Amino acid sequence: MSKDVLVFIECKEGTVRKASLELLSKGKEITEKFSSYLYAVVIGYQIKGIAEGLKSFSDKVIAVDNESLKDYRWDTYMTVLEQLIKKYTPGMVFGASTITGKDMFPRLAARLNGAIISDAVGIDLDGENVRIKKPLFGGKIISWVVCKPGSTSLISFRPNSFSIEKRSLNGELIEETVEAPRDSRLNILSIDKSGSKKVDIQEADFIICGGRGMKGPENFQILEEIADIMGGRVGASRAVVDSKWREYDDQVGKSGKTVSPKLYIGCGVSGALHHTMGMDTSKVIVAINKDPNAPIFQYADYGIVDDLFNILPFLKEELKRAKEEI
Numbered sequence: 433m434s435k436d437v438l439v440f441i442e443c444k445e446g447t448v449r450k451a452s453l454e455l456l457s458k459g460k461e462i463t464e465k466f467s468s469y470l471y472a473v474v475i476g477y478q479i480k481g482i483a484e485g486l487k488s489f490s491d492k493v494i495a496v497d498n499e500s501l502k503d504y505r506w507d508t509y510m511t512v513l514e515q516l517i518k519k520y521t522p523g524m525v526f527g528a529s530t531i532t533g534k535d536m537f538p539r540l541a542a543r544l545n546g547a548i549i550s551d552a553v554g555i556d557l558d559g560e561n562v563r564i565k566k567p568l569f570g571g572k573i574i575s576w577v578v579c580k581p582g583s584t585s586l587i588s589f590r591p592n593s594f595s596i597e598k599r600s601l602n603g604e605l606i607e608e609t610v611e612a613p614r615d616s617r618l619n620i621l622s623i624d625k626s627g628s629k630k631v632d633i634q635e636a637d638f639i640i641c642g643g644r645g646m647k648g649p650e651n652f653q654i655l656e657e658i659a660d661i662m663g664g665r666v667g668a669s670r671a672v673v674d675s676k677w678r679e680y681d682d683q684v685g686k687s688g689k690t691v692s693p694k695l696y697i698g699c700g701v702s703g704a705l706h707h708t709m710g711m712d713t714s715k716v717i718v719a720i721n722k723d724p725n726a727p728i729f730q731y732a733d734y735g736i737v738d739d740l741f742n743i744l745p746f747l748k749e750e751l752k753r754a755k756e757e758i
């Protein structure tokens with residue numbers, strides 16, 4: 433098996449997702465060290481423009497353009513990717529740990545009889561070995577998993593694990609035609625896009641998350657205003673979503689989304705394990721809670737012990753002022 437890296441590109445509304453560009457940036461850093469190739473694989477319909485744009489980030493762009501691949505389905509996309517992996521034999525396949533990545537990568541690993549490391553947050557080279565950083569037990573343990581040489585490893589990384597480096601490569605565009613029969617057991621009745629908001633929560637650099645301490649849905653307005661100032665997103669704990677104060681799309685945690693923003697601010701969130709499992713790899717964590725013993729403070733880089741209703745108006749004004757000064 434080669435030391436080539438193949439990145440599965442995810443697109444949303446005609447543009448490449450930020451998480452995929454992060455993977456290409458990291459993939460290039462690794463393939464440069466190994467003097468191997470970086471492949472970007474983009475699957476869909478009428479994706480020529482997207483494929484062209486990826487040439488500056490990769491050595492080879494493989495585009496599979498077919499009307500039957502217009503919308504993501506695990507059966508067709510997985511079959512395409514499986515065939516490409518068999519043909520190009522990369523040592524590592526990177527994908528984002530998004531809903532699509534989580535849906536497809538484990539199935540693909542089973543198809544290939546290969547290894548999978550999911551929800552990783554880092555990668556490191558130790559001589560010829562590649563080590564993958566993966567949190568376990570809700571982030572209580574950080575493990576380093578060594579990819580076995582000689583076989584293909586599938587690795588899904590949390591969005592925001594790496595920074596995007598703009599490159600000006602001029603990769604080769606390879607247009608592949610791959611048969612992708614549908615699995616008759618899967619019938620998609622409709623696609624509900626009502627949950628899609630300005631910034632995808634998994635790719636947001638800034639998240640302000642409200643918990644039960646917000647007291648009611650009307651109080652999330654100030655969180656929306658702060659998120660707007662920062663160009664980020666409002667998140668919610670499950671207690672909030674279960675109370676129907678916010679949509680499920682906002683939920684952070686084990687049964688919600690795993691997020692890793694540059695800055696996470698938890699407001700009236702207690703920090704239960706099922707919540708922190710989804711946000712503990714945030715780069716900077718700030719907690720506002722009136723209970724000094726709230727578990728969230730064990731994860732926080734900065735903690736404010738106070739009533740959040742005293743703090744939030746002040747925080748909003750300060751952020752607005754700071755933003756205006758930039």
Ligand SMILES: Cc1cc2nc3c(=O)[nH]c(=O)nc-3n(C[C@H](O)[C@H](O)[C@H](O)COP(=O)(O)OP(=O)(O)OC[C@H]3O[C@@H](n4cnc5c(N)ncnc54)[C@H](O)[C@@H]3O)c2cc1C
Pocket residue numbers: 642643644645646668669670671672683684685686687688689699700701702703704705706707710720721722723726738739740741
């Ligand atoms: C299988 C399973 C999966 C789960 N998945 C998730 C998940 O994905 N995401 C998730 O979040 N939870 C999940 N949970 C639920 C989780 O265990 C907690 O119950 C939930 O996270 C608690 O939400 P909370 O912090 O908003 O509420 P609470 O635990 O009730 O905490 C509210 C906090 O607000 C503080 N507070 C109250 N008023 C104020 C005020 N005025 N100012 C400042 N602070 C104030 C309180 O001190 C308290 O710490 C899951 C549970 C199970 C069993």
